[in-house]
Amino acid sequence: MTTDSRDLILARVRRALVDVPAEEGPADVPVPRDYLTTHSPADPVRTLAENLADYRAVVHHADPAGLPALIADRLAERGTRTLVVPPGLPPEWLSAVVGAPGDPGIAVRVDSATDSPSDLDAADSVLTGCALAVAETGTIVLDGGPDQGRRRITLVPDHHVCVIRAPEQVVDSLPQALPRLDPARPGTWISGPSATSDIELNRVEGVHGPRTLEVILVHI
Amino acid sequence: MNGGVYVGMPAFPEAAEAAVRDEVLRGNLRHATGTIRARRAAAVAELSDWAALRAAGAAIKERTLRHLDHYLLQVEERVTAAGGVVHWAADAAEANRIVTDLVRETGEREVVKVKSMATQEIGLNEALAEAGITAYETDLAELIVQLGDDRPSHILVPAIHRNRGEIREIFADRMATWGRPAPDGLTDEPAELAEAARLHLREKFLRARVAVSGANFVVAETGTLAVVESEGNGRMCLTLPETLISVVGIEKIVPTWRDLEVFLQLLPRSSTAERMNPYTSLWTGTTEGDGPRAFHLVLLDNGRSDTLADTVGRQALRCIRCSACLNVCPVYERTGGHAYGSVYPGPIGAILTPQLQGMEDELAASLPYASSLCGACYEVCPVAIDIPDVLVHLRERAANGGAVSRRGTPVRIRPARGHAAERAAMRAAAWAFDRPGALRAAQRLGAATRRLHPRRLPGPGRAWTASRDLPTFPEQSFRDWWTRNRDDRQP
Ligand code: SF4
Numbered sequence: 001m002t003t004d005s006r007d008l009i010l011a012r013v014r015r016a017l018v019d020v021p022a023e024e025g026p027a028d029v030p031v032p033r034d035y036l037t038t039h040s041p042a043d044p045v046r047t048l049a050e051n052l053a054d055y056r057a058v059v060h061h062a063d064p065a066g067l068p069a070l071i072a073d074r075l076a077e078r079g080t081r082t083l084v085v086p087p088g089l090p091p092e093w094l095s096a097v098v099g100a101p102g103d104p105g106i107a108v109r110v111d112s113a114t115d116s117p118s119d120l121d122a123a124d125s126v127l128t129g130c131a132l133a134v135a136e137t138g139t140i141v142l143d144g145g146p147d148q149g150r151r152r153i154t155l156v157p158d159h160h161v162c163v164i165r166a167p168e169q170v171v172d173s174l175p176q177a178l179p180r181l182d183p184a185r186p187g188t189w190i191s192g193p194s195a196t197s198d199i200e201l202n203r204v205e206g207v208h209g210p211r212t213l214e215v216i217l218v219h220i
Numbered sequence: 221m222n223g224g225v226y227v228g229m230p231a232f233p234e235a236a237e238a239a240v241r242d243e244v245l246r247g248n249l250r251h252a253t254g255t256i257r258a259r260r261a262a263a264v265a266e267l268s269d270w271a272a273l274r275a276a277g278a279a280i281k282e283r284t285l286r287h288l289d290h291y292l293l294q295v296e297e298r299v300t301a302a303g304g305v306v307h308w309a310a311d312a313a314e315a316n317r318i319v320t321d322l323v324r325e326t327g328e329r330e331v332v333k334v335k336s337m338a339t340q341e342i343g344l345n346e347a348l349a350e351a352g353i354t355a356y357e358t359d360l361a362e363l364i365v366q367l368g369d370d371r372p373s374h375i376l377v378p379a380i381h382r383n384r385g386e387i388r389e390i391f392a393d394r395m396a397t398w399g400r401p402a403p404d405g406l407t408d409e410p411a412e413l414a415e416a417a418r419l420h421l422r423e424k425f426l427r428a429r430v431a432v433s434g435a436n437f438v439v440a441e442t443g444t445l446a447v448v449e450s451e452g453n454g455r456m457c458l459t460l461p462e463t464l465i466s467v468v469g470i471e472k473i474v475p476t477w478r479d480l481e482v483f484l485q486l487l488p489r490s491s492t493a494e495r496m497n498p499y500t501s502l503w504t505g506t507t508e509g510d511g512p513r514a515f516h517l518v519l520l521d522n523g524r525s526d527t528l529a530d531t532v533g534r535q536a537l538r539c540i541r542c543s544a545c546l547n548v549c550p551v552y553e554r555t556g557g558h559a560y561g562s563v564y565p566g567p568i569g570a571i572l573t574p575q576l577q578g579m580e581d582e583l584a585a586s587l588p589y590a591s592s593l594c595g596a597c598y599e600v601c602p603v604a605i606d607i608p609d610v611l612v613h614l615r616e617r618a619a620n621g622g623a624v625s626r627r628g629t630p631v632r633i634r635p636a637r638g639h640a641a642e643r644a645a646m647r648a649a650a651w652a653f654d655r656p657g658a659l660r661a662a663q664r665l666g667a668a669t670r671r672l673h674p675r676r677l678p679g680p681g682r683a684w685t686a687s688r689d690l691p692t693f694p695e696q697s698f699r700d701w702w703t704r705n706r707d708d709r710q711p
């Protein structure tokens with residue numbers, strides 16, 4: 001019975017800790033925090049781009065005016081027929097995709113909670129923003145914000161295009177990233193496309209998540 | 221299985237086959253661990269403050285362990301407040317019962333699983349199978365192990381003992397039995413093997429309604445769980461099903477959100493030698509409209525509170541399962557993970573399994589001797605567990621007895637009463653280590669007769685091998701490298 005086990009485990013733990021003085025509180029156990037809060041990349045945006053590329057993300061640069069065309073170009077290059085987007089994606093990002101004369105006819109599906117995993121599986125690409133990005137580790141952090149959507153939409157389609165606003169969304173390091181994130185939101189940290197090290201301990205791209213990750217750094 | 225020791229080792233193949241097999245095994249291990257060692261060193265060298273991160277990691281875990289009751293209650297409160305349900309499991313049987321009942325309540329007969337040491341430790345898949353529930357492993361290496369009807373041999377890469385050619389064969393032969401068959405003409409290209417796994421598992425992910433996971437970290441102040449992975453199978457399991465059940469050892473807690481900044485730097489570099497692993501998932505209870513609607517956290521003791529009671533051995537609970545100690549261990553490299561006969565192999569297994577399981581078990585009691593005390597494991601451990609120190613402590617306890625905690629009750633291990641087999645095992649090991657000549661002779665003989673070697677050692681060695689099959693002798697004997705290794709340490 002679980003309630004009994006709760007008391008049992010807590011009692012066991014307390015008995016196991018008889019050596020800990022009764023007056024000692026958790027904060028009395030010293031934790032030295034003299035590690036660096038940043039390894040001070042000279043140009044964090046550039047470091048981010050390099051580290052993303054090192055783990056086989058495809059990195060592009062754009063200014064705000066050129067972003068819609070670049071997005072349309074990436075989708076055309078990929079041959080995308082169905083694109084999933086989160087409900088809060090800035091509409092202008094799609095301005096060159098939807099409604100342009102001679103548009104190749106990409107169906108844009110705005111994700112909704114009623115879409116099944118199979119619906120997502122039928123989509124070719126997904127386009128999102130992000131919460132922030134960490135330069136030192138080459139990491140994109142998603143937190144379910146309006147321009148990112150449900151966690152699954154950046155997982156099931158095989159091609160993920162992610163837009164990062166530079167420099168405002170780029171931090172140097174993990175110690176700079178965590179205070180900016182809300183623990184209550186579901187977090188997905190992405191460092192390169194899906195990969196495995198399970199075959200002879202070498203990193204091989206491509207298992208279950210998107211096998212192609214394209215990152216667009218918008219320099220604002 | 222009970223507390224991490226495999227009961228009833230699978231029968232050894234014929235001696236000749238075993239010898240061939242082991243040559244492949246050693247080759248696979250040498251190749252894989254050699255590669256990862258060099259890459260890990262490079263990944264660590266990138267951070268000038270590695271020593272400070274390591275000290276912080278050790279201290280954070282120390283704080284958690286010294287006040288574990290406080291943090292457990294905090295986890296319970298925060299997870300519950302965030303919409304999760306917390307269950308407490310004193311031992312493996314109770315954890316299995318809880319999970320089985322939870323799955324039954326959903327009406328489902330299958331679950332998808334993210335690789336988890338805790339569920340391996342409790343033998344969850346077997347327990348579910350008895351209840352008519354099929355558990356599909358989704359981590360590539362776990363899939364290889366499951367399809368190959370094999371046992372894991374490494375914490376991080378359970379199929380490290382398999383090379384790409386063997387993996388290809390397992391996929392081609394076995395995938396059809398479990399679901400979608402391997403593509404025709406599958407080669408041993410890693411990318412093709414990964415693609416085969418993608419296709420095979422996708423249908424399972426898309427229809428799965430229940431998932432079982434472990435967790436790398438549980439943040440007490442926020443009730444957040446973290447799963448660190450590479451392939452995306454974790455994300456599939458954590459976000460697509462309607463019900464998520466996470467089985468987590470009580471030592472996985474870190475006090476604060478901020479503490480993740482330490483561990484998410486230490487873990488990827490120590491384990492896969494990456495700046496960051498491809499995917500990390502963080503979730504706090506349930507989220508409206510995104511991911512599972514029901515979340516259950518099963519807090520598992522199963523020997524952890526007993527381990528906590530040993531002020532020397534306690535530090536084993538800091539372990540973040542990075543597997544760096546396995547990859548540097550000269551004994552592991554030669555014997556492979558299966559020789560340890562426990563869910564946790566390598567140096568960490570040698571100190572954790574005997575404590576979780578209790579040293580009454582002969583095999584568990586012999587594990588602290590599966591080491592040359594060279595200290596490489598301590599050097600690489602990102603949370604500075606002094607593994608050699610704990611090994612010596614456990615050896616002493618096995619040999620001389622002493623006070624320990626068993627299921628929360630203080631007991632005395634009395635070497636004079638009722639532990640003859642155990643003491644014989646210790647004596648055998650002591651005998652061999654104290655008599656270099658005898659060991660050398662035995663191993664030379666072993667090496668010379670590799671294909672004919674006996675499965676039981678004669679003389680005092682018999683007790684040590686009585687509970688397990690004798691590992692095949694390496695061409696270069698244990699004694700030779702051990703001597704060289706010791707010489708290296710002596711200036
Ligand atoms: S004992 Fe240390 S090195 Fe070994 S797996 Fe655990 S954390 Fe990693």
